Amino acid sequence: MANSTIKVALIGNPNTGKTSVFNQLTGLHQQVGNYPGITVEKKIGSCKLSESLKASILDLPGTYSLNASSIDENVVIELLMNKNDENFPDVVVVVTEVENLKRNLLLFTQIKDLEIPTILVINMCDRMALKGIELDVPQLEKELKTKIALVSSRKNIGIQKIKNLIADYQSLSKEPCLNASIIDEEYFNKLRRAFPNQLLYKLWLVITQDVNFLNLDRKEIQNSFTKSHADLKRLQQKETIKRYQFINDTLKMGQKIDGTKTNTVRAKLDRVLTHKVFGYLLFFIILFGIFQSIFDWSSIPMDFIDSTFANLASYAKTNLPAGEFTNLISEGIIPGIGGILIFIPQIAFLFLFISVLEESGYMSRVVFLMDKIMRRYGLSGKSVVPLISGTACAIPAIMSARNIENWKERLITILVTPFITCSARLPVYAILISLIIPEKRVLGFISLQGLTLMLLYLLGFGAALFSAFILNKLLKLKTKSYFVVEMPNYKIPLFKNVGINVLEKTKAFVFGAGKIILALSVILWFLGSHGPDNDFGKASQIVQNQLDAKNQKYSPKFLEDQISSYKLENSYIGIIGKSIEPVIKPLGYDWKIGIAVVSSFAAREVFVGTLATIYSVGSHSDEEATIKNRMEAEVHADGSKIFNLATGVSLLLFYAFAMQCVSTLAIVKKETNSWKWPLIQLFFMSGIAYLTALAAYQFLK
Amino acid sequence: MKTTLSHLKIGQSGIISDVNIEEIPLKLIEMGCLPGNYVELIQIAPFGDPLYFNINDSHVAIRLETAKEIEVTL
Numbered sequence: 001m002a003n004s005t006i007k008v009a010l011i012g013n014p015n016t017g018k019t020s021v022f023n024q025l026t027g028l029h030q031q032v033g034n035y036p037g038i039t040v041e042k043k044i045g046s047c048k049l050s051e052s053l054k055a056s057i058l059d060l061p062g063t064y065s066l067n068a069s070s071i072d073e074n075v076v077i078e079l080l081m082n083k084n085d086e087n088f089p090d091v092v093v094v095v096t097e098v099e100n101l102k103r104n105l106l107l108f109t110q111i112k113d114l115e116i117p118t119i120l121v122i123n124m125c126d127r128m129a130l131k132g133i134e135l136d137v138p139q140l141e142k143e144l145k146t147k148i149a150l151v152s153s154r155k156n157i158g159i160q161k162i163k164n165l166i167a168d169y170q171s172l173s174k175e176p177c178l179n180a181s182i183i184d185e186e187y188f189n190k191l192r193r194a195f196p197n198q199l200l201y202k203l204w205l206v207i208t209q210d211v212n213f214l215n216l217d218r219k220e221i222q223n224s225f226t227k228s229h230a231d232l233k234r235l236q237q238k239e240t241i242k243r244y245q246f247i248n249d250t251l252k253m254g255q256k257i258d259g260t261k262t263n264t265v266r267a268k269l270d271r272v273l274t275h276k277v278f279g280y281l282l283f284f285i286i287l288f289g290i291f292q293s294i295f296d297w298s299s300i301p302m303d304f305i306d307s308t309f310a311n312l313a314s315y316a317k318t319n320l321p322a323g324e325f326t327n328l329i330s331e332g333i334i335p336g337i338g339g340i341l342i343f344i345p346q347i348a349f350l351f352l353f354i355s356v357l358e359e360s361g362y363m364s365r366v367v368f369l370m371d372k373i374m375r376r377y378g379l380s381g382k383s384v385v386p387l388i389s390g391t392a393c394a395i396p397a398i399m400s401a402r403n404i405e406n407w408k409e410r411l412i413t414i415l416v417t418p419f420i421t422c423s424a425r426l427p428v429y430a431i432l433i434s435l436i437i438p439e440k441r442v443l444g445f446i447s448l449q450g451l452t453l454m455l456l457y458l459l460g461f462g463a464a465l466f467s468a469f470i471l472n473k474l475l476k477l478k479t480k481s482y483f484v485v486e487m488p489n490y491k492i493p494l495f496k497n498v499g500i501n502v503l504e505k506t507k508a509f510v511f512g513a514g515k516i517i518l519a520l521s522v523i524l525w526f527l528g529s530h531g532p533d534n535d536f537g538k539a540s541q542i543v544q545n546q547l548d549a550k551n552q553k554y555s556p557k558f559l560e561d562q563i564s565s566y567k568l569e570n571s572y573i574g575i576i577g578k579s580i581e582p583v584i585k586p587l588g589y590d591w592k593i594g595i596a597v598v599s600s601f602a603a604r605e606v607f608v609g610t611l612a613t614i615y616s617v618g619s620h621s622d623e624e625a626t627i628k629n630r631m632e633a634e635v636h637a638d639g640s641k642i643f644n645l646a647t648g649v650s651l652l653l654f655y656a657f658a659m660q661c662v663s664t665l666a667i668v669k670k671e672t673n674s675w676k677w678p679l680i681q682l683f684f685m686s687g688i689a690y691l692t693a694l695a696a697y698q699f700l701k
Numbered sequence: 702m703k704t705t706l707s708h709l710k711i712g713q714s715g716i717i718s719d720v721n722i723e724e725i726p727l728k729l730i731e732m733g734c735l736p737g738n739y740v741e742l743i744q745i746a747p748f749g750d751p752l753y754f755n756i757n758d759s760h761v762a763i764r765l766e767t768a769k770e771i772e773v774t775l
Contacts, residue, residue, distance in 0.1 A: 276747035487760040
């Protein structure tokens with residue numbers, strides 16, 4: 001058995017520290033992908049058990065039971081029901097938490113009924129003494145017919161024990177914990193007779209769940225064993241009661257709890273954090289702090305990245321042999337890569353804050369605080385998580401709307417989330433704000449630029465709420481409203497978990513969006529440096545003739561600048577920009593900005609990169625190295641600045657509202673399963689964007 | 702005395718005596734919202750909704766409309 005691999009599936013309720021256990025087992029040996037056809041994140045990591053033995057560990061989405069109520073939970077049950085799946089586990093590791101053992105064991109007993117070898121991990125065992133909990137592990141192992149590892153993923157205790165148990169999985173009992181069929185013996189006996197070769201509990205899951213099973217003919221089973229929805233639910237309740245009876249009996253023998261040690265920290269924190277005044281106050285202070293620090297902290301690394309790539313481009317230009325290839329590198333590829341990397345600081349900080357809020361357990365309190373208010377707008381308290389995540393990126397945000405149980409609330413959340421200021425808008429905002437808002441501080445510490453940014457965030461949030469309100473009135477959908485939010489214990493976020501999360505999200509964003517940005521940069525460079533032969537090819541001749549005709553004196557440098565600007569105007573991109581100029585002129589944009597707006601339809605952040613490419617094509621002087629300086633130097637024919645207040649505000653508003661992101665449209669299509677919603681989104685948002693930008697420019701100019 | 706979860710005061714506790722199975726999500730039942738189990742109201746959100754309970758040692762927030770469907774003996 002040299003170099004063999006054991007397939008392990010990690011399963012557990014949310015908030016049990018399952019991801020911490022996964023991170024401890026696998027370290028940074030993780031791969032994140034998607035399940036085919038759906039956007040549920042699939043995390044696989046590898047773990048060395050001994051010299052010749054490896055484990056491939058699959059971190060399944062958190063679920064409370066095998067009765068799935070979301071796409072994420074479906075993944076778990078579909079995998080466990082399909083023995084032919086390539087990821088079907090040799091052994092399942094169920095992660096539970098010592099303080100919630102009773103509830104966590106419900107899922108454990110269900111998995112045991114599938115007769116798969118199962119290991120029980122009891123996490124957070126370092127808190128046992130504090131909480132006055134005592135466990136009789138041998139007794140529990142006997143009753144639950146399993147092996148137990150007492151673990152503290154936080155203190156790195158017991159991880160080796162899990163590895164040992166995984167390596168020795170073949171000695172685990174496959175016997176179920178209890179006999180679920182006693183809830184309706186007659187019904188289950190019939191089922192057993194009809195399908196003698198199938199596991200009874202598996203059949204029962206097929207009947208009650210709305211998932212696909214490849215190897216069982218679902219229709220056949222359902223037709224002959226149909227029960228009404230209410231009857232099935234009643235049986236499921238009966239099943240749950242049976243399971244809890246078994247768990248209570250087991251815990252009576254194997255667990256002692258000293259009731260005097262109640263959780264006072266939690267109670268005290270809850271009293272403050274969910275207080276009707278302090279709760280909101282704290283929430284807004286936290287949000288304000290996050291946005292101020294994102295703008296302040298990331299400006300240093302961003303300036304550094306910006307100037308580094310400007311230097312790199314001019315270095316490449318002067319040191320490589322002149323020619324088409326050098327131009328491609330210095331004017332297309334290097335600015336393109338710079339345009340991607342410049343996001344990293346802001347995205348990393350945003351994901352850092354969001355994962356700290358989620359890890360600490362605070363996010364659930366926000367959900368609790370905000371539910372009633374959000375419901376007025378047709379949203380749910382749970383919409384707060386997508387709306388806040390939307391400040392990083394609409395794509396994961398829209399996916400996180402999945403745990404909203406009510407379809408109408410979920411749909412509205414999906415539709416309005418793209419209004420939230422995402423990190424792709426930040427570079428656009430950042431550069432425009434720095435061009436039109438002076439670098440001053442009011443009251444000594446609030447930066448005026450930061451304040452403007454905060455206003456733009458509020459504007460996005462307001463637009464989201466307003467459209468949610470309208471949608472709530474317009475949409476005629478009747479769905480039952482279910483809202484169940486677990487309020488987990490407060491925890492100090494683990495650096496490792498937060499770090500890995502930030503790293504993963506940033507990587508996914510940079511590589512996902514990066515491909516589009518880089519490709520567009522190269523295409524734009526090509527379109528900007530090539531054109532129809534008539535005008536473009538004879539540019540130097542035409543310009544020289546024009547100047548000669550005027551009989552002016554000019555320096556060689558002046559001639560060169562005139563030629564390159566003539567070239568840009570007559571390049572392919574110039575032609576595109578000029579042809580849309582009538583539409584965008586009322587908004588205060590010239591044809592160069594027009595090109596940037598059009599090309600940033602794929603992704604907003606392309607705007608800055610496009611302008612960088614366009615202006616670097618147009619300008620040759622070295623002192624105008626950074627994008628900001630180049631933009632500042634741009635003037636109209638009459639010498640007035642192009643990026644003045646009116647144009648700047650108009651652009652800010654346009655980017656605040658417009659649906660300029662192909663990836664978001666794609667994800668909305670996926671999540672709503674129709675083209676109808678993304679198209680409505682596109683026209684609605686772009687319409688608002690055009691009208692507000694128009695109004696702002698006409699008013700301010 | 703019997704009442705529904707929606708009528709509890711903060712800090713008040715009781716034993717669940719009946720749940721309206723048709724109106725209660727299965728998830729809540731699986732978290733331990735079953736007849737015979739202990740329940741305590743921990744906090745009421747501003748504006749009176751949702752409610753934050755300790756149900757059978759699970760800490761969950763549910764909306765008023767759901768709490769109305771769960772009967773409790775004080």
